[in-house]
Amino acid sequence: MNIHSFEAFETDARAAGFDEALVRQWAPDSVIDTHSHPFDANAVVTQGEMWLTCDGRTRHLLPGDTFTLTHGTPHDERYGPQGATYWVARRNPR
DSSP: OOOSOHHHHHHHHHHTTOSEEEEEEEOTTOEEEEEOOSSEEEEEEEEEEEEEEETTEEEEEOTTOEEEEOTTOOEEEEEEEEEEEEEEEEEOOO
């Protein structure tokens, strides 16, 4: 996954079959309770920190860390005192 620039990340994501790439920014100390998405996600944290919980396992993610989620995967998100930014590629099921 290319994390040198968002443009390179987006180019790589589209070449890998993802439909879109977005910059997601979260406010400090945000908490997102259990939910799921109708798309696959492949992301890289670029600023701040977050905690991602899937299947009872929590990962603490910092800049440069990556995560993937398959569509329909229940998960929780929590963001640090500076909030967080990540780049995410999304692939919608067809």
